[in-house]
Amino acid sequence: MFSTLLEQVINGIVTGSVYAIVAVGMTMIFGVLRAINFAHGEYYMLGTFGAWFAIDFLGLSYELSIVVAILATMVVAYVVGQLVMRRMVGAPAESGVLATLGIALILQNSIIFTFGGGYKFFAGGYIEPVEILGFSLAQQRILILVVCLLVFVGLELMVTYSRLGKAMRAVSQNVECCGVVGIDVSSVVLKTFVLGAALAALSGVLTAPVNVTVYGGMGEIITFKTLPIIIMGGLGNVRGTFFAAMILGIAESLVATYVGLQYRDTVGFATLILMLMWRPYGLFSTQARF
C-alpha cells in the first residue's frame, strides 16, 4: 500500500519535472515581457515533433534527434521572437494574449496540416526500466528528473552570474531604466524567449518516449497545465514555479490513481480557478502584478 503511494509520488515528481522545465521558460518570458505566452505549449509540441521527424524520416538516433529538435524549435522561436515578441515590449496585456493565441493557432495547425492530426508513434528513448526502491521505473523518467535538476541549477547560476542573466533580472524589475543604462531590452526579450522555447522543446523531447504517442494538439494541454503553475508559483518567480510544478505533478498523479484518470487533466486549471477566485495573488507572491 505504502509502496504504491510512494510509486505514485515518484511518478508525480517525474511529471512535475516535465512541467517544471516547460513552466520555467514561460515564467521567465513573463518576467521580461510582462506577457503570458499562450503559445508556449506549442514549442513543447514542436520539440516532440522535431525529434519524431528526425527519427522516422531522417533515420537519426534518439540522441541526435534531441539536438535536431531543439535547434529546429529555436529557429522557429527566433523567427517568432523577431517578428512578434519583440514588438510586444510595453504593449497592453490584451495584445499579448491575442498575439500569442494567434501564434498558437498557426503553429499547432501547421503541424496538423502537414503531418495529419492522428496519433504518431514515438520510437526512440530509454524506456528500459530500472529497479529502484522496490519498484521499476523507466530509465527515461530518471533522465527527466536529472535533467530537470540540471536545468534549474544551471538557470540559478546563469541568472546570478552571467551577463544575460543579470540583464534579464534588470529587465524584469524595471524596463524603463534599462534603456538608460544601455541594456538592449529588445535583445534580452528575444534571447529569453528563445531560451524559454528551447526549454519547452527539451521537455517535449525527453517526455516523448514516456508518452509514446505524439499528436499535433498535444501542445494545448501543456499550455493549459503550465498556466496554473506559473500563476501559483508567482509570475517571474523561478523557484516558486519549481515547487508549484512539483505540487501539480504529484497532485495529478494522486488524483489519477485514487479519484479517477478522467479528472487528472483538470486538476491544474480547477486549482487555478479556485485560487483566482479566492486568493488572486498566487501562493508565493504577495502582490498581484498582472
Add this chain to the structure above:
Amino acid sequence: MTQHLPILQIKNLSKSYGAVKAVNDVSIHINRGEIAGLIGPNGSGKSTFFDCSTGLAKPDAGTVILDGQDITGWSLNRIAREGRMLRSFQKTVTFKALDVEENLVIAGQMFTFPSIAATFGLGKLSRQRITGLRERARELIRMAGLWDVKHMPAGNLSGGQQKLIQFASMLMPEPKLILLDEPMAGINPKIIERVVDTIRYANKSLGVSFLVIEHNIDVVTSICERVMVLDQGSKLAEGLPHDIIQDQRVREAYLGG
C-alpha cells in the same frame, strides 16, 4: 436644515503605509460656499489625505461627513453620484476618443438617471433626459470657450483645453463640492486665468464649494478664502491667506528649515 453646518467635515483622518504614517490624525472642515485651500510641501501627505477623503484609498481611521451625511468608506463613484462631491486628477484626464460634448454628457448621466436600470431605457423619458444633458453641456462648452471644437475628439485638443473639459465635466452634475488636485500644474498662464474665472463663476453663480489642493502658494492665495497647511502628515496651520504666508512655521516647512 443644515445650512449652518460645514459642507465637508473630516475628523481625525489617519493613514499609514507600513511603518510610515502618511496622514496623522488630521481634521479639517470646509464651509458652505467657500473656496478653501490645502497646501503643504512635498511629502506632507496631501495626496494621501485627498485620496482617503474621496474614496480612492481606505483610511485607517477617521470619519468624513459630507453635508451632514457620513460618507466614510463610500466608494469613489458613490461619493460622486450620491454625495455630489467630485474630484479632479492631477494628470488631466478626459475620454480622449470621444468628442467634447460626449465627454460632458457622460459626466452628467449618472446624476440625471435615478438608477442603473434607467440608463438602459430608450423611451421618451430617457431621450428627454439626454436632451436636457446636451443643453446643459452646450451651455458649459460655450462658457468655457470650447464651442468651436465641441465635436472634436478630446484627445486632439491641447492640454489646456482638456483641462477646461475636465472642469466643465465636473460642473455637469450640479455638484455641492469639488476637490481640485493641483489644478494649475503644468498649464500656461493664459489658461490659468480661464481656470480661475471658471472656479469663481462656479462658486458665485452655481454655489459650488471648492477645496483646492496646491503646491504653489501664490495660486492658492489669489483665489482661496481660507487656507490650511499640512506638514509631514499633520495639520500645521489654518487661517487667512496672507496670514499663512507670513506664518513662520509655514515658511520653515516650505524651506525645509
Add this chain to the structure above:
Amino acid sequence: MSLTETGQQTRRLDLRIPLAIVLITVALAAPFIGSRYVTHSLIIALIFMLPAHGLNLLVGYTGLLSLAQAAFFGIGAYAAGLMAVHFGTPFYLNLIAAGLICGALAIPLGIPALRLRATSFVMCTLGFVIIGQAISKNWISLTRGDMGLSGIPKPYFELGPLSFTVSGTTNFYYLALAIVVIFTLLAWAIVRSPAGRNMVAIRENETLAESLGVPTWHYKLIVFMMSAVFAGVGGCVYAYYLTVVSPLTFQMYYSTTMLIIVLGGGAGMISGTVVGSLLFVGLTEALRVAPELRMIAYGFCLLVLVFWFKNGFAPLINRFWNAVGGAK
C-alpha cells in the same frame, strides 16, 4: 449634399436606403439564390453572430477581454438540448431558458472573476471553458459524457392554436435569421442607450468614469451577464441545428472564432460583428476551407489585428457606408 467652396450645391446620390433594401432582399431570398451549402454556411454565420454580439458588448464596448463565451455557448446548448430531450418543451421556451440559465450562472462566475486584472481575468474565463468541458465529459448521468446528447428534435412551436415544426435547412435559415435580427436589434438598443455610453466610458478610462459617478463594477457584471445570455441563446440554436450536443461544444476554438469575428469585423460596432461573422465564419464555411487552414488563417488574422488593424474592418465599413450615403 455637400457645399463646394464657391457655395454651389452639388447633390450626390444617397444610395443608403436602396442598398439596405437590396441587402434585406438578398438576406430574405438567400436560400433560393444559393445552393444548400451556401444556406448552411449562412446559418453557421448567423449562429455565431449571437455570442459574437455578446462578446462585442464585453470587448468592444466595455473593454473586457473574455474567453468565456464558449463556456456559455456550451451551457446554453446543453440546457436547451436537455430540456428538449427530457421535457419535450417547445423551442422558444428552451431558447429563453438557455438564455436565462446562462445569465443566472454568469453572476456567481462573474463576481469573483471581475475582481481580477486583465490577464488573470482572461485566464479565469478560459478556465470556465475548460471546466465546462470537463463537467460535460464527466457528469455522465446528466450529459451522457462523450457520447453526447443526440436526438434533439426539430424546433417545435406551440402558440395557442398554432403549432408547427421547423424542418429543412431553408426553414431553419429563416428561423435563425429571425432570431439573429431580434438579438442584433437588442444589442443595438443596448449600445445606443445611456448605459451604452457608460460602457464606452468604462472602456476609455475606468477611473475617470468612476469619478464621475459611474458604478463601473456593476456595469461590468451586467454586461458580463448580458453577453452570457447572448452566448446561451446562440448555443441553443446551435444545438437544434446540429441535433447533437457533446463536450466538443466547449472548445477554446469557438472562443477564438468569436474573438476574430468581433475584433476583425470591428469591435465597438454592431455592424462590425455582422460583417465579421459573415466574412470569417460564413465565407470560410462556404469555401469549405479545411479546418486547419482556417485556423491558421485565424492565427494570422489575430496577429495582423494586434499590430496593424486594431480596429478591424470598422473604419472600412464606416467609410464605405458614408461613401454610399453621398459623402466625399
